[in-house]
Amino acid sequence: MNTVKGKKTGWGFDPKTIDSSVRPQDDFFLFANGGWIKKTKLPSDESRWGSFIMLRHKTDYQQRTLLNELLKAPRIKEGPEKLVRDLYRSAVDMPLRNKLGTIPIIKWQRAIENISNTKDLLNYITKAHRVGISTLWNSSVDQDSKKSDSYILHLYQGGLGMPERDYYLKDEAEQKRVRAAYLIHIDTLLKLHGKTTTERAHISKVILKIETRLARASMNKEDTRDVEKTYNKMSVPSLTRLSPKINWNYYFKNSGIKNSSTIIVATPNFFKEVSRMLETVSIADWKIYLSWHLINDTASLLSEKFVKENFAFYGTVLSGVKKMKPLWRRALGTVNGTIGEALGKLYVERYFPQSAKKRMYALVSDLFIVYEDRIRALDWMSAQTKKKAITKLRKMNRKIGYPKRFRTYKGLSIDPTDYFGNIIRAHEQAHNREVRKLSRPVDRKEWFMTPQTVNAYCSFNLNEIVFPAAILQAPFFDENADDAINYAGIGAVIGHEMTHGFDDQGSKFDGNGNMKSWWTKNDKKQFAKRASLIAKQFDQYEAAAGVQVNGKLTLGENIADLGGLSIAYDAYQKRLKVTGRKNIDGFTPEQRFFLGFAQAEREIARPEFLKMAALTDPHSPAPCRVNGPVSNFEAFYSAFEVEKTDALYRPKNKRAKVW
Numbered sequence: 001m002n003t004v005k006g007k008k009t010g011w012g013f014d015p016k017t018i019d020s021s022v023r024p025q026d027d028f029f030l031f032a033n034g035g036w037i038k039k040t041k042l043p044s045d046e047s048r049w050g051s052f053i054m055l056r057h058k059t060d061y062q063q064r065t066l067l068n069e070l071l072k073a074p075r076i077k078e079g080p081e082k083l084v085r086d087l088y089r090s091a092v093d094m095p096l097r098n099k100l101g102t103i104p105i106i107k108w109q110r111a112i113e114n115i116s117n118t119k120d121l122l123n124y125i126t127k128a129h130r131v132g133i134s135t136l137w138n139s140s141v142d143q144d145s146k147k148s149d150s151y152i153l154h155l156y157q158g159g160l161g162m163p164e165r166d167y168y169l170k171d172e173a174e175q176k177r178v179r180a181a182y183l184i185h186i187d188t189l190l191k192l193h194g195k196t197t198t199e200r201a202h203i204s205k206v207i208l209k210i211e212t213r214l215a216r217a218s219m220n221k222e223d224t225r226d227v228e229k230t231y232n233k234m235s236v237p238s239l240t241r242l243s244p245k246i247n248w249n250y251y252f253k254n255s256g257i258k259n260s261s262t263i264i265v266a267t268p269n270f271f272k273e274v275s276r277m278l279e280t281v282s283i284a285d286w287k288i289y290l291s292w293h294l295i296n297d298t299a300s301l302l303s304e305k306f307v308k309e310n311f312a313f314y315g316t317v318l319s320g321v322k323k324m325k326p327l328w329r330r331a332l333g334t335v336n337g338t339i340g341e342a343l344g345k346l347y348v349e350r351y352f353p354q355s356a357k358k359r360m361y362a363l364v365s366d367l368f369i370v371y372e373d374r375i376r377a378l379d380w381m382s383a384q385t386k387k388k389a390i391t392k393l394r395k396m397n398r399k400i401g402y403p404k405r406f407r408t409y410k411g412l413s414i415d416p417t418d419y420f421g422n423i424i425r426a427h428e429q430a431h432n433r434e435v436r437k438l439s440r441p442v443d444r445k446e447w448f449m450t451p452q453t454v455n456a457y458c459s460f461n462l463n464e465i466v467f468p469a470a471i472l473q474a475p476f477f478d479e480n481a482d483d484a485i486n487y488a489g490i491g492a493v494i495g496h497e498m499t500h501g502f503d504d505q506g507s508k509f510d511g512n513g514n515m516k517s518w519w520t521k522n523d524k525k526q527f528a529k530r531a532s533l534i535a536k537q538f539d540q541y542e543a544a545a546g547v548q549v550n551g552k553l554t555l556g557e558n559i560a561d562l563g564g565l566s567i568a569y570d571a572y573q574k575r576l577k578v579t580g581r582k583n584i585d586g587f588t589p590e591q592r593f594f595l596g597f598a599q600a601e602r603e604i605a606r607p608e609f610l611k612m613a614a615l616t617d618p619h620s621p622a623p624c625r626v627n628g629p630v631s632n633f634e635a636f637y638s639a640f641e642v643e644k645t646d647a648l649y650r651p652k653n654k655r656a657k658v659w
Helices: 027-040 053-072 079-092 094-100 105-113 117-128 173-192 197-217 235-242 250-254 266-281 283-301 304-319 327-351 356-378 383-396 419-439 484-498 521-539 555-579 589-600 607-616 622-631 634-639
Strands: 048-050 137-144 145-158 231-237 261-264 397-401 458-459 462-467 542-544 604-605
Touching: 027 589, 027 622, 048 053, 053 266, 053 462, 053 604, 079 105, 079 117, 079 327, 079 419, 094 304, 094 419, 105 117, 105 419, 117 250, 117 283, 117 419, 137 266, 137 419, 145 419, 173 197, 173 283, 173 304, 197 266, 197 283, 231 235, 235 250, 235 261, 235 266, 250 589, 261 283, 266 327, 266 458, 283 419, 304 607, 327 419, 356 383, 356 397, 356 462, 356 555, 458 484, 462 484, 521 555, 521 622, 555 589, 555 622, 589 622, 589 634, 604 607
Parallel strands: 145 261, 397 462
Antiparallel strands: 048 604, 137 145, 231 261, 458 462
């Protein structure tokens, strides 16, 4: 075993981040990252800190440079760059936002005050949805999972002020803490809005009562991942029979939705209950509920007092964050979330060389070859299903860096003195763009992340994997690093996204992106058996003190983590046959690979964040995302001589292997 002397090297991993007091066979995450954890202080404006978040900081500062150049430019012609500059200016102009106070939402408040019946109520909801004000339920235009060459309207549950139904329904310590804080949050925002003590007490009761009913009708987080349970295709008459008190024809017409004869309703029971509530909840109480959600959902767009209270609950209570991000970073987040591709074009022109894109394409191609080999070698899958799996893999599209054509946001009016109005107009343009999709063929060139996003994704319906430019940087991808680090970093990310196409959700879609069974009955059973083993393993991990990981909620990500590790490792072994083997700082190539894998998942997080994530996030905590996969992976046992007495040891028949 290598003795770490703390010498910094140039191979993409700093041995000083290791904690030599921890045996790699007992806790590999802590062994690889413990030195870094001991020396690292979590920034007061972050809920977690590690490889992903640090890279996001770096890209934020890169984008700040671009924004500052736009702000200093003497003249900018009409177009995307001017939109970016003016939206950013409006967001950072806090003196003007403070002066305006709640004036921007007066029009919407009056609309609520004028509601006198259910038709008025639906009229308000429709108008709010058009401009991105989330109210009661949510909708989107996406592909039809059983007819992936066409778009269809999807309806989802919504309407809650807390992030998950369990905060309303469970009486465990954490849920009770958050629920009590939510009532304080309601009271504080209402006080800022000028409500009396008596009014605030009544309003709080009404809000919690309505939201608790909505929570009871909501599907739990695990089931929302079930692509079959959430695929409920209905005609408009069927939807009307399900929820007769909602005039869906009126809603669709006034949302600009034409020729939508069928809809996919993800959560039918939710809409059935909303319909009942429209009968049993008084108009006066609905007006209270709508007024609250208007204030709460727009608080971050108003004056500093509202912004701070919004942060006090959603930042501090839920995630443990001590202070807000600086205004420039919050404004940047608004730009990226609203007109992100306009800034993305500038980002790739400055920070993403073509050489990186070419090398990335080559690396992705290598991993596709390896994954196909792994499928062929599976001992639990029949030849018939293997053939279909390989067909799907070969059809999987790959997008790297940035889209071929960037959105221009033509027709969008951005006023540097009207922050709230800018967001409303941008959301309305986005809504209209989505609605137009219903009469158009599927755009297979569309991207659902901006190039400056540090992340990646797999689309089941498009059967594609996508890697934005920003993630193609250290520690995930570094042209000067040892191959072990790149294969364990970006290689594992690539393998992770590829595996999503074959995880517990993706495996239900064929090569054309249609939800269609392509498995034999026995192969399906064998897959479920292996997936169940992973779920049971992760159920045993602790997310935070007294809070367990939910193996069912995190199953897809855990399958993808193990698949990503396996594919990347095999690809690295092929690479070693070309480059040859050598030790660096006493570490073998295999040991360096696993260190790189642990480095990519390096992270510390606040307890409050970890508790919330255990309820809401399909990803496991960082230590589990390292120790879980390596404890199932044969090559790790060889690389670090793991024995039966070691904490990470699993008997061979208890080691999970899916792909």
